[in-house]
Amino acid sequence: MVEQNYQYLTEALAKLGFGDVLNDELQRRMNMGTKQFEIKAQTSTENERVLYALKFEKKDGDLYFLNTIRGTLSKENQQPITHDFFLYKQKGYNVQEMKNMLEGRAVYKMFRREGQDVGRWTRIDFNVKDERGNNQIRSYYDNQTNFNLVVELSKLPVVNMSQEEKEGLIRALRNGELANVTVRQNGSRERMCIEATPQLGSLVLYNVNMEKVSLNNNRIQVLKEEQGAEQKLPDTTKRMMEAQENGQTQQQQAKRRVG
Numbered sequence: 001m002v003e004q005n006y007q008y009l010t011e012a013l014a015k016l017g018f019g020d021v022l023n024d025e026l027q028r029r030m031n032m033g034t035k036q037f038e039i040k041a042q043t044s045t046e047n048e049r050v051l052y053a054l055k056f057e058k059k060d061g062d063l064y065f066l067n068t069i070r071g072t073l074s075k076e077n078q079q080p081i082t083h084d085f086f087l088y089k090q091k092g093y094n095v096q097e098m099k100n101m102l103e104g105r106a107v108y109k110m111f112r113r114e115g116q117d118v119g120r121w122t123r124i125d126f127n128v129k130d131e132r133g134n135n136q137i138r139s140y141y142d143n144q145t146n147f148n149l150v151v152e153l154s155k156l157p158v159v160n161m162s163q164e165e166k167e168g169l170i171r172a173l174r175n176g177e178l179a180n181v182t183v184r185q186n187g188s189r190e191r192m193c194i195e196a197t198p199q200l201g202s203l204v205l206y207n208v209n210m211e212k213v214s215l216n217n218n219r220i221q222v223l224k225e226e227q228g229a230e231q232k233l234p235d236t237t238k239r240m241m242e243a244q245e246n247g248q249t250q251q252q253q254a255k256r257r258v259g
Helices: 002-015 023-032 095-102 149-154 163-174 235-258
Strands: 036-044 048-059 063-075 081-086 107-113 116-129 135-141 179-185 188-197 202-206 212-216 219-222
Touching: 002 023, 002 063, 023 036, 048 095, 063 095, 081 095, 095 107, 095 116, 107 163, 149 163, 149 202, 163 179, 163 188, 202 212
Parallel strands: none
Antiparallel strands: 036 048, 048 063, 063 081, 107 116, 116 135, 179 188, 188 202, 212 219
């Protein structure tokens, strides 16, 4: 049973992007038999570090489960950003997706809901905390938002790309990446980065200086940072967010009544 549990967890870790680097420590901690334990891992570059704290707990007798991964993004001269990512049946966001969400970008996942495949963009709202003190998660379902990645990409004057390159671009954006593209403007080519922003119902573009830009009438314009971006959300998205918040409030009230 212990060996099967260990194998189950190592397979889950591999799918989450940790490979096999944690396997020896996992086995050592499992052999100690404590009810709970934590294993830490990190990725780092010259200017930033992401620390992952994986929290395991023994349930159902002698079986261990990975319940939560706490991600902490630290950048030079900036306050660290932390968020708890919860897992369902040992499945959740992988290492790169968690980092991208800590950067503030949205990630797209397909899942089963009432017997049907449903697509959902998810991002972290660092301005709102839930009842646990964790950052609020915002979700944008395909059938509840007017954001369509493929349609938005078709609006950009992207230099000819092969089908394979287009599919790679879509995968990167769905993973929450800042993706590189080349756009054609006024007879010349401009290298840019794009980001999927379902909360705004559009793509956001950045020039080589990482300034937000707008492509209007075949002219590139740098955009000033604006306050109150949430006020510009599409009406469909606003209604979805309000319904989600109302549903959470009702669930919290029901829990209080039960308690």
